[in-house]
Amino acid sequence: MQFPGRRKKVIGSSQNDLYDHCLQFYGQPPLENISLTEFETFAVERLKLLKSVENIGVSYVKNSEQYVKKLDAEFSSLNFPLRTELGDRRVQGGTSEYEKRRKDHISHFILRLAYCQTEDLRRWFIQQEMDLFRYRFGELTSKHKTDFLHKNNLKYETVSAEEKKSLKDKLITSSYGLSGITVEEYDFYKVPFQDALDLVRTRKVYLLAGNAYIPHHEIVTIVLNDFRTRLSKALAMTARSLPAVQSDERLQPLLSHLSHAYVGQDYSIQKNMGKISLEQIDALSGKSFPLCMRHLHKALRENHHLRHGGRMQYGLFLKGIGLTLDQALQFWRSEFVKGKVDADKFDKAYAYSVRHMFGKEGKRTDYTPYSCMKVILSNPPSQGDYHGCPFRHSDPELLKQKLQNYKVSPSGINQLLPMLAEILELVKGMHYQLACQKYFELTHNVEDAGFSLNHPNQYFTESQKLLGGGLEIKKEVDMSQRSQENPANMTRPSQANSKQAHEEMGDLDSFFQDE
Amino acid sequence: MMPTSDYDPACLPDLLPLYYRRLFPFSQYYRWLSYGGVSKNYFQNREFSFTLKDDIYVRYQSFTTQNELEKEMQKMVPYKIDIGAVYSHRPSQHNAVKSGTFQALEKELVFDIDMTDYDDVRRCCSAADICSKCWTLMTIAIRILDRALREDFGFHHLLWVYSGRRGVHCWVCDDAARKLSVAARSAVAEYLSLIKGGEETVRKVVLSDPIHPFINHSLSVVERYFCQYAIVEQDILGSKESVDKVLALLPEDILSFPVVLSQYHIKKGGQYFDKEIMLQYCYPRLDVNVSKGVNHLLKSPFSIHPKTGRISVPIDLKELNTFDPFEVPTISLICEELERPRADEAEDDDVKDKENEQEAGERHYKRTSLAKYVKVFDRFLEAMARSRKGEMLQKSDLQKDF
Numbered sequence: 061m062q063f064p065g066r067r068k069k070v071i072g073s074s075q076n077d078l079y080d081h082c083l084q085f086y087g088q089p090p091l092e093n094i095s096l097t098e099f100e101t102f103a104v105e106r107l108k109l110l111k112s113v114e115n116i117g118v119s120y121v122k123n124s125e126q127y128v129k130k131l132d133a134e135f136s137s138l139n140f141p142l143r144t145e146l147g148d149r150r151v152q153g154g155t156s157e158y159e160k161r162r163k164d165h166i167s168h169f170i171l172r173l174a175y176c177q178t179e180d181l182r183r184w185f186i187q188q189e190m191d192l193f194r195y196r197f198g199e200l201t202s203k204h205k206t207d208f209l210h211k212n213n214l215k216y217e218t219v220s221a222e223e224k225k226s227l228k229d230k231l232i233t234s235s236y237g238l239s240g241i242t243v244e245e246y247d248f249y250k251v252p253f254q255d256a257l258d259l260v261r262t263r264k265v266y267l268l269a270g271n272a273y274i275p276h277h278e279i280v281t282i283v284l285n286d287f288r289t290r291l292s293k294a295l296a297m298t299a300r301s302l303p304a305v306q307s308d309e310r311l312q313p314l315l316s317h318l319s320h321a322y323v324g325q326d327y328s329i330q331k332n333m334g335k336i337s338l339e340q341i342d343a344l345s346g347k348s349f350p351l352c353m354r355h356l357h358k359a360l361r362e363n364h365h366l367r368h369g370g371r372m373q374y375g376l377f378l379k380g381i382g383l384t385l386d387q388a389l390q391f392w393r394s395e396f397v398k399g400k401v402d403a404d405k406f407d408k409a410y411a412y413s414v415r416h417m418f419g420k421e422g423k424r425t426d427y428t429p430y431s432c433m434k435v436i437l438s439n440p441p442s443q444g445d446y447h448g449c450p451f452r453h454s455d456p457e458l459l460k461q462k463l464q465n466y467k468v469s470p471s472g473i474n475q476l477l478p479m480l481a482e483i484l485e486l487v488k489g490m491h492y493q494l495a496c497q498k499y500f501e502l503t504h505n506v507e508d509a510g511f512s513l514n515h516p517n518q519y520f521t522e523s524q525k526l527l528g529g530g531l532e533i534k535k536e537v538d539m540s541q542r543s544q545e546n547p548a549n550m551t552r553p554s555q556a557n558s559k560q561a562h563e564e565m566g567d568l569d570s571f572f573q574d575e
Numbered sequence: 576m577m578p579t580s581d582y583d584p585a586c587l588p589d590l591l592p593l594y595y596r597r598l599f600p601f602s603q604y605y606r607w608l609s610y611g612g613v614s615k616n617y618f619q620n621r622e623f624s625f626t627l628k629d630d631i632y633v634r635y636q637s638f639t640t641q642n643e644l645e646k647e648m649q650k651m652v653p654y655k656i657d658i659g660a661v662y663s664h665r666p667s668q669h670n671a672v673k674s675g676t677f678q679a680l681e682k683e684l685v686f687d688i689d690m691t692d693y694d695d696v697r698r699c700c701s702a703a704d705i706c707s708k709c710w711t712l713m714t715i716a717i718r719i720l721d722r723a724l725r726e727d728f729g730f731h732h733l734l735w736v737y738s739g740r741r742g743v744h745c746w747v748c749d750d751a752a753r754k755l756s757v758a759a760r761s762a763v764a765e766y767l768s769l770i771k772g773g774e775e776t777v778r779k780v781v782l783s784d785p786i787h788p789f790i791n792h793s794l795s796v797v798e799r800y801f802c803q804y805a806i807v808e809q810d811i812l813g814s815k816e817s818v819d820k821v822l823a824l825l826p827e828d829i830l831s832f833p834v835v836l837s838q839y840h841i842k843k844g845g846q847y848f849d850k851e852i853m854l855q856y857c858y859p860r861l862d863v864n865v866s867k868g869v870n871h872l873l874k875s876p877f878s879i880h881p882k883t884g885r886i887s888v889p890i891d892l893k894e895l896n897t898f899d900p901f902e903v904p905t906i907s908l909i910c911e912e913l914e915r916p917r918a919d920e921a922e923d924d925d926v927k928d929k930e931n932e933q934e935a936g937e938r939h940y941k942r943t944s945l946a947k948y949v950k951v952f953d954r955f956l957e958a959m960a961r962s963r964k965g966e967m968l969q970k971s972d973l974q975k976d977f
Contacts, residue, residue: 261761
């Protein structure tokens with residue numbers, strides 16, 4: 061992409077072909093010139109959109125009616141393409157469908173620049189773009205779906221009527237929600253199993269002789285896989301050409317601001333260091349720790365030991381709530397020494413790993429406490445482990461017992477049972493973070509947690525706020541300050557056009573302050 | 576309990592050299608791992624690892640020819656042999672390769688079924704022990720997995736091998752299988768997994784509608800063996816303790832009406848407790864981590880198990896019901912057999928063998944109990960060769976080469 065100037069060049073209707081479908085794979089980068097204003101506006105709006113995708117995805121079951129309605133609303137208000145027909149119908153005083161598609165195209169590529177730099181950023185970007193794509197693909201009619209597949213050279217073989225007939229019973233029982241009629245009426249695609257791994261892994265599809273028989277409505281999963289692979293490769297390539305872009309002083313501040321805005325609170329900057337005493341931990345674990353950390357703390361107290369996965373998850377959390385390195389060493393040592401480890405062995409083997417967590421050993425990375433996503437998705441616990449997310453990794457029956465045992469509310473035994481039922485429903489539907497939020501509501505006796513949970517340390521912070529804790533937790537929301545502290549930020553003396561950029565960034569700040 | 580009266584681990588240093596000199600089927604082994612020479616350097620870039628005397632472990636062994644393989648094995652006399660992946664370069668030269676470019680490219684898709692993973696549902700043995708009563712679990716595992724890998728996934732060339740002590744391995748050798756990515760291997764392994772959970776989980780199998788055809792196929796195998804295996808051999812209803820274990824898998828309220836367990840048809844509100852119980856007791860337990868990795872090293876067929884002396888022999892699926900792990904020859908047995916002619920050899924064979932013996936370097940496994948297992952391996956190799964030939968004909972037809 062070239063960014064030669066501020067003047068907007070209007071591209072004629074030769075671009076029409078590029079945007080003749082409302083959905084795209086973002087295969088080709090935009091080739092036109094745009095102004096800085098448009099650059100910034102597009103980027104910020106798409107970021108808002110992706111953030112909404114993330115939030116709505118946590119609050120509602122993905123692709124349920126409410127989810128779709130909410131996303132539709134976001135789409136409209138942010139002016140992203142919704143209609144499948146291009147039409148010349150100009151919305152009175154608004155943006156045409158064509159322009160919305162153009163924005164979609166360009167904003168995606170701008171955000172690639174901001175989000176290609178680290179593994180975490182890439183993962184987040186890919187996840188939201190995939191959810192977005194899935195939602196949009198799902199809204200297409202059957203015909204448009206087929207159109208899309210053809211336009212993008214995804215040639216999946218359809219299963220003949222005779223074959224469908226002979227396999228009818230097998231097809232019905234292999235996918236949820238299919239009946240004899242739907243099998244007859246709907247198209248099925250035959251795809252080599254290697255191209256349908258997500259469906260194979262979860263056994264949601266019929267397999268025969270190495271081919272997966274995919275019902276039409278599931279083809280989105282296959283397409284999504286393809287989308288993810290392409291985007292992942294593209295981001296890796298973008299990262300390589302990034303230095304050239306970053307040297308452009310007009311863009312650098314915005315791009316770095318965009319990517320930091322996502323990360324939000326990663327709890328790596330400990331503004332509360334030393335404000336917690338070790339004696340408080342037992343009490344805090346009952347009041348303000350999310351269930352996973354409470355569980356880990358209890359296991360540590362009982363067994364005087366935790367395995368590596370548990371030490372990492374819990375140790376980094378403790379760092380995030382404000383334990384200093386010395387406190388941490390004291391904490392772990394005193395516990396382990398009560399068990400089978402003598403002080404010497406602790407100093408030799410375990411102390412190193414605690415210091416490592418604080419960035420004082422090895423490559424001196426200051427590790428950040430695990431977010432909920434990380435806890436839920438990576439490193440499932442096995443026999444003898446206590447880490448992970450209890451809503452995800454424990455047996456529902458054991459979870460129920462545990463919740464009942466933690467005498468959560470003196471007044472709420474009547475409240476307790478239905479709330480527990482709600483939690484278990486959420487767990488069944490795989491809304492582990494929502495379940496944990498419900499647990500928060502249960503233990504703090506509030507109707508609404510008032511925040512969208514995605515980090516154990518966030519749970520702690522919110523809890524302390526609610527309980528009027530003894531700690532002053534400063535909210536780390538002043539984004540422009542942070543980006544100035546960031547050594548990677550090469551801020552230049554302000555120029556005429558960067559004042560505008562600053563105003564835009566101010567806008568961005570206020571958007572994220574609501575988190 | 577496994578009778579090991581004729582095998583003594585202390586004899587290994589004497590037996591192994593003899594085994595590698597005169598019994599190990601090198602030419603078939605080389606034929607297997609060369610895969611018809613279709614891919615250049617396929618054998619040369621294959622990693623082997625050896626465990627030598629005193630537990631010395633060496634990785635990144637590789638060989639350029641069958642001859643070199645033989646000489647090295649006869650020289651190093653490995654106690655254990657593992658086979659790894661085919662790499663981008665010769666493993667023995669991996670240090671000379673620029674960092675990051677030495678990569679595992681291909682490997683057979685493998686499965687490892689280990690009897691210890693069933694300890695929570697076996698009453699007869701535990702840990703490394705096996706007996707004829709629990710061996711049925713392996714039979715069930717092989718039948719279920721073999722069917723699924725062939726019919727569902729379309730693989731054709733499967734080599735099932737007895738591990739030598741307490742389990743079986745499966746080597747899926749199809750071209751397509753060897754080229755699978757890590758993600759694909761893990762997806763296959765998960766598709767085949769029904770038992771979820773460690774010690775914290777009581778109910779390890781949960782079924783819900785609709786029941787996938789794969790599960791139904793597997794259930795029909797389990798049902799065939801269940802009565803004999805679980806009720807008779809394992810006697811799961813034979814003591815209060817084991818009955819309680821079975822009952823723990825049922826929801827509490829089900830006990831409020833009379834249950835006749837021998838009926839196996841307990842269905843409540845669309846749930847399948849009877850099926851779940853049978854699966855929990857009998858369905859194969861895989862270690863997904865073994866199957867996932869392209870560079871994972873697995874025990875080689877025809878290697879020896881140092882603790883039992885048994886040879887890792889291929890299993891003939893046609894004789895699966897009569898396969899007896901305790902009949903698998905030990906290294907001491909076959910070395911002993913080498914010294915004496917077999918009494919039941921037919922005259923003609925005798926003559927042929929004696930003639931063959933004259934030729935230098937002839938393998939003498941034919942005179943031992945190992946022979947029939949090598950034959951199974953031969954048939955497996957034949958089938959792959961026929962298949963490759965068929966593919967080449969197809970290709971040349973398409974290109975109109977005559």
